[in-house]
Amino acid sequence: MSPSALPEQDLHDLIACPTCDAVYHIVPPEKGQRAVCARCHTVLIAPRRRAGEQLIAIALSIVILVVAATLFPFLSINVGGLGHAASVLDAALAFSSSPLLVLLSLTVTALIIFVPVLRALLLIYVLTPIVRDRPPAEHAIRAFRLSEALRPWSMAEIFAIGCAVALVKIADLAQVHLGPAFWMFSALMVLVVLQDSFMCRYTVWKSLEK
Amino acid sequence: MEIAGKVRTAREMGLVACARCTRVWPRGTSRCARCGHKLHSRDRLALQKVWAWWVVGLMCYIPANLYPMLRTRMLATTSEDTIIAGAVELAHHGSYGIALVILVASVLIPVGKFLIIAGLAFSVRHGSALSPERRHQLYELVEYIGRWSMIDVFVVAILSSLVQLGTLAAIQPGIASLFFALSVIFTMLSAQSFDSRLIFDADPPVEPPLPGLSSLPPVAHGALAHGTDTATHSGPRGPQDLTESPTP
Numbered sequence: 001m002s003p004s005a006l007p008e009q010d011l012h013d014l015i016a017c018p019t020c021d022a023v024y025h026i027v028p029p030e031k032g033q034r035a036v037c038a039r040c041h042t043v044l045i046a047p048r049r050r051a052g053e054q055l056i057a058i059a060l061s062i063v064i065l066v067v068a069a070t071l072f073p074f075l076s077i078n079v080g081g082l083g084h085a086a087s088v089l090d091a092a093l094a095f096s097s098s099p100l101l102v103l104l105s106l107t108v109t110a111l112i113i114f115v116p117v118l119r120a121l122l123l124i125y126v127l128t129p130i131v132r133d134r135p136p137a138e139h140a141i142r143a144f145r146l147s148e149a150l151r152p153w154s155m156a157e158i159f160a161i162g163c164a165v166a167l168v169k170i171a172d173l174a175q176v177h178l179g180p181a182f183w184m185f186s187a188l189m190v191l192v193v194l195q196d197s198f199m200c201r202y203t204v205w206k207s208l209e210k
Numbered sequence: 211m212e213i214a215g216k217v218r219t220a221r222e223m224g225l226v227a228c229a230r231c232t233r234v235w236p237r238g239t240s241r242c243a244r245c246g247h248k249l250h251s252r253d254r255l256a257l258q259k260v261w262a263w264w265v266v267g268l269m270c271y272i273p274a275n276l277y278p279m280l281r282t283r284m285l286a287t288t289s290e291d292t293i294i295a296g297a298v299e300l301a302h303h304g305s306y307g308i309a310l311v312i313l314v315a316s317v318l319i320p321v322g323k324f325l326i327i328a329g330l331a332f333s334v335r336h337g338s339a340l341s342p343e344r345r346h347q348l349y350e351l352v353e354y355i356g357r358w359s360m361i362d363v364f365v366v367a368i369l370s371s372l373v374q375l376g377t378l379a380a381i382q383p384g385i386a387s388l389f390f391a392l393s394v395i396f397t398m399l400s401a402q403s404f405d406s407r408l409i410f411d412a413d414p415p416v417e418p419p420l421p422g423l424s425s426l427p428p429v430a431h432g433a434l435a436h437g438t439d440t441a442t443h444s445g446p447r448g449p450q451d452l453t454e455s456p457t458p
Contacts, residue, residue, distance in 0.1 A: 014234040016227030020346065021219040021407040023227070023234060039217045039410065040346050044232060075372050082378050086371040091364070094371040095383050104388045107395075108367055111360065145245055148230060152353075152398060155360055162364030168308050169300075169365065170373065205231040209244050 015202070017042050045202045052131035058195045059120035059127075065184045065191070066117050066156060074163060074181035079174040088112065088159075088181055111155040116188075119154050122147040130207045141208050148201070157192045160185040219410070226251045229407075252405055259403035260331045267396030268324060270389045278384035279366060285377070290384060293317065293362070316362045316390070319355055323397050326352050327404065334408045342410050349406050356398045363391045 016023050017037040028045070029035045035045040048054075069088050076085035092109040095101035126144045129137045137143075163182055170176060220227040225234050226249045228242035235242065239249055253259075278290035291299065293316045301309040326348050329338075333345060340348075366387045373381040 011225070011234050011236070014225075015232045016220045016225070016234050018227070018229040018232055019406045020217075020342075020410045021221060021227055022217040022410075023220050023223055023225065040343070040406075075368065077372055077375075079375055079378060082375045084372060084374050086368065086374075090371040091367045094367040095387070097382060100385065101383060101388055104363070104383075104391055107391060108363065112364070141245055145230065145247065152357055152402070155357060155364075158358055158360050159364050161358075162361045162368055165308070165311060165361065166365045166368040166372070168305075170369065172303075172305075173379075174373075202232060205233070205244055 015044055017044060046200045047203050048198060048200065051198050051200060051203070052127050054198050055195065056124055056127050056131065058191050058198070059123045062120040062156075062188060062191055062195070063117055063124075065188050066113060066120075069181040069184040069188070070113055072181040072184070073179035074185065075167065076177045076179055077170065077174040078177070085179065087179075088185075091159075111153060112159045113156075115150050116154045116156040116192075119147050119150050122150075126204065126208070130204070136208050144204060144208060154192070156185065157189040160189045219407070221251050221407075221411075229405075250405075252407060252411070253403075256403055256405040256408065257331055257334060260327065260400050263396050263400030263403060264324065264327055264331070267393050267400055270393035270396060271320060271324070274386045274389035274393050277386040277389065279362075279386040279390070280369065281382040281384055282373075283380045283382075285379070292386065293390070312362070315359060319359050320393065320397070323352055323356060323359070323401070327397065327400055330404060330409065334411075345409050346406060349401075349404065349409065352401050356394070356401055359394045359397075360391065363387055363394070 013026050014023050015026050017040060019042040020037060020040040022037055022039050024035075024037075024044070026045075027035075029047065031047050031049045033046075034043050036043055071087060071089075073085035073087050074091075076083060089109075092112060093105050095103075095105040095108065122143045125137055126140045126147070129135065129140070160182075163185060167176055167178070220234055224237050226237050226239055227234050228245060228247050228249055230247035231242060231245040233242055233244045235249060237251065241247070242249055275293055277292065279293050279296060281288060281290050283289075293312070297309045297312045297316075300312065330345060330349055330352075332338075333340070338345060366383050370381045370383045373379055
C-alpha cells in the first residue's frame, strides 16, 4: 500500500514551505499577523484586512501609470540650444537601429511595459470576483499562476532606478530635465513594493480552490 | 538552530509539496489539483538545468565585457567603451560614485552571482562548510539581486534614446548590451531552476529517520500523526506554531 491512502482531509490542513519543504499544521494567523517558516523564514501566510480591494486598486494604478508613462517624456536634455526628449517607448525601442539589437528592444519593451501591465490585469481579473464573494472567474487559476510566474520578469521599478543612474551620468554633459513620466515610474516603484507586501498568496490560492 | 531538528519535511512524511501554492499531496501525485503546478518532491533535473543556464549565462557574460557597451559620438570624435573602460573613464572625470555604482552593478553583482550559484549547486552534491540557513540566505540574495543587474541595459537604452542631438552628440548602443541582457536573463533562469529544498536535504536529520515510510502504511500514518502532533502541541516557541511571527 502506498502513502496515497492517507486521508485527503488531513492533507488539507497542512502547508509546506515552498523554499525548504518543512510541513506545518495550519493555524490561520490573525489579520495583520504573519506565519513564517521556522527554518528558512519564508513568509507562508500573511492575511490583511481588505487586502483584495487594496491590491485591485494598486493593480489599476499600475496599469494607468505604465500606459501614461509610455506616452510622456521621462527625461529631456538640452545642450547649447539643441534639445531632445525621450519617452519610455523611445528607450524601449532604442536598440532598433541594428537588426540584432531589435531582439533586445523587444525584450526591454516586454520587461518594462508589457509584463507589468499584463501582471496587473491578471491580478485584477483574479481578485475582483474573490473580493465580491463571487465564484472565481473562468481560468482564474491559470491566470494567477501566470501572474506568479511573471513576477521576477516585471522590471518597471528597475527601469526607474536606471533613469536615475542615466540622469547622473549625463548631468555634467548636458542640462537634463525630468519629465512627468519619470515621476510616474518613481510612484510605480512604491506601488510594486506595496503590491508585494499586501499579497498573501496562500489566501488567494485558498479562495480559488473549489 | 535548535528547533531545526524538529522540522519535518513533506518528503520525510511521504508527501509531495506544491512549490507554487504550498498545498501538500500524497507522494506520487503528478500535478497539484489546486493550482495545476507540476509536482516534484525534488526536481531531479534541477542541478542539470542550473548548470546548463549557468554555462550559457557565463558564455554571454564574456563578450558582454569584451565588446563596446556604448558608442559615443561627440562632434567628430567617436569613442567606444566597454563596461569596465566606461567606469574607469568616469572615475578619471571625478565621478567616483557613479563609477562605483556601475562597477558594482555590472561586475561585482554578476560575478558574485555566478560564484554563489555555482557554490550552491556544488554544495548539494559535495556538502559545504556553510550551514543550510546561511546557504539559503545566499540563495535568497541571488534571487533578489539577480533582476537588478538589468539596470545597466536600461541605462544604455535610456542614454541612447535620449542623447540624439544630431551633429553635436549621439549615443548608440553597442553589441555588448545584448550579450549583457542575455547573461542576466540566463543567470536568472539558472537561479530559478535551483530547487532550494535541496539545500536543506543535505542537513543531516537530528531525529533518526523513520524506517520504511512508503512500504509500511501504519508507520507512514504514524509519521503523519507525529508530524501534526508536534505541530499542534509544540510550545509557544515551537517551529510549527504558525501564528507566531519570529521576524517582524
